[in-house]
Amino acid sequence: DTEVTQTPKHLVMGMTNKKSLKCEQHMGHRAMYWYKQKAKKPPELMFVYSYEKLSINESVPSRFSPECPNSSLLNLHLHALQPEDSALYLCASSKTERNTGELFFGEGSRLTVL
Amino acid sequence: AQSVTQPDIHITVSEGASLELRCNYSYGATPYLFWYVQSPGQGLQLLLKYFSGDTLVQGIKGFEAEFKRSQSSFNLRKPSVHWSDAAEYFCAVVLGSSNTGKLIFGQGTTLQVKP
Numbered sequence: 580d581t582e583v584t585q586t587p588k589h590l591v592m593g594m595t596n597k598k599s600l601k602c603e604q605h606m607g608h609r610a611m612y613w614y615k616q617k618a619k620k621p622p623e624l625m626f627v628y629s630y631e632k633l634s635i636n637e638s639v640p641s642r643f644s645p646e647c648p649n650s651s652l653l654n655l656h657l658h659a660l661q662p663e664d665s666a667l668y669l670c671a672s673s674k675t676e677r678n679t680g681e682l683f684f685g686e687g688s689r690l691t692v693l
Numbered sequence: 694a695q696s697v698t699q700p701d702i703h704i705t706v707s708e709g710a711s712l713e714l715r716c717n718y719s720y721g722a723t724p725y726l727f728w729y730v731q732s733p734g735q736g737l738q739l740l741l742k743y744f745s746g747d748t749l750v751q752g753i754k755g756f757e758a759e760f761k762r763s764q765s766s767f768n769l770r771k772p773s774v775h776w777s778d779a780a781e782y783f784c785a786v787v788l789g790s791s792n793t794g795k796l797i798f799g800q801g802t803t804l805q806v807k808p
Contacts, residue, residue, distance in 0.1 A: 621799065622737065685736050
């Protein structure tokens with residue numbers, strides 16, 4: 580199994596809603612990532628989890644709250660988002676946090692904030 | 694500052710024609726180098742990587758790339774493009790000595806394939 584699975588594929592939410600994005604991998608990878616990608620732009624790193632501990636937070640606003648319940652799962656909790664947060668949110672994993680750049684990406688969750 | 698530059702924002706080639714996508718990096722040492730591809734509405738997929746050794750690397754889907762230290766370049770090539778190659782291509786680097794190396798992406802090149 581070389582897949583990273585993200586749900587939901589599409590999400591529309593209001594600025595007062597609370598929602599979550601989910602990511603799952605069963606490759607035994609110990610590092611997991613959240614990236615944000617705006618249209619026609621490269622992905623931007625948000626968070627890195629290594630061995631289920633948050634190791635990198637790229638100064639992401641607190642309205643985004645990551646969670647890593649176990650080595651296979653990664654969540655991104657969303658609350659009080661702004662319309663400019665609308666984007667494709669990509670989850671990725673790698674064998675370890677010593678990031679050799681070989682990331683496995685999911686297909687993304689496309690978020691629209693109204 | 695560390696950077697990755699993809700000079701071509703958009704390239705159009707005819708199906709069956711050859712392809713070269715350019716990538717230049719700015720670092721003191723040789724980084725780890727990558728090309729990723731993103732089809733419309735999809736996540737990114739690793740095409741190929743260069744860590745060390747042979748400067749011509751082969752990847753998936755018939756792609757290859759050549760590392761040229763003197764030019765700080767890592768250009769992606771394919772001898773004959775297929776319509777399914779239409780996608781966004783990202784060059785990326787990671788500093789090899791970093792324990793928490795971040796993958797730094799170029800701005801991307803959009804490839805359009807004409808029938």
